Amino acid sequence: MYQLKTEASFDGAHFLTDYNGKCENLHGHRWRVVVYIRQASLGTDGTERDMVLDFGEFKRIVREEVARFDHMFLVEEGSLAPDTVACLEREGFTLRMLPFRTTAENLARNFAEVLLGRGLPVSRVDCYETPLNCATYLVDE
Template sequence: MYGLKTESSFDASHFLTDYHGKCENLHGHRWRVVAYLEVERLQTEGTCKDMVVDFGDFKAAVRALTDKLDHHFIIEEGSLAPDTLACLEREGFALFTVPFRTTAENLAKWFFDELAAQGLPVSQVDVYETPNNCAFYRKDV
């Protein structure tokens, strides 16, 4: 098995809906995303001969996704009252709405799915909320 690994990071805020503890309050993280690609065989033709994929393309794909979230308030769809959301938008806050609870586990799956949709042979994505704590999502083997 051959593989590549790259990482990127972003700063963003979130809160956990229906959670009872510190994370129910708005807070932020320096999120770190580590993505892994795996293939059984290297490419056999063209400029990517003997490669998993072009490292530059892989890094750019991960960076583009983290850039979408950088310095945004990540919000679970339906978790804020419409007038609260309207106020945040009116004040110019950068919002990124997702259809899931904003846990590190769900963000790992979001990154995985986004990379897979680009045709990358993604095998696992780790999402760190802190330097010591991460969640991951990996391909079902």
């Protein structure tokens, strides 16, 4: 079995709904996303002969998807009053509305699903919200 990994990062703010503690307040992170792809055999033709995937292509896809979250306010759908959302948008803030609670666990799963949808053989995604704390999503085989 062969495995590659690459990583990307983004800056984003969020808060956790229904949470009792500091994270219920708006705060930001330098999120780090580490993506692992896994394959039983290597390519046999062309540029990707004897590779799982060209690193340049792997990095490009991961960085494109992670960049979609950069410098945004990550908001769980329904967690803010519509008037609040409208006010923030009027003030020029960029909100990324998400259909899940904005935890590192859910972000790791989200990135795995999006990257699988782009054809990457993803096996694992680590999502760090601080340099020492990360959540991991393992893709079922």
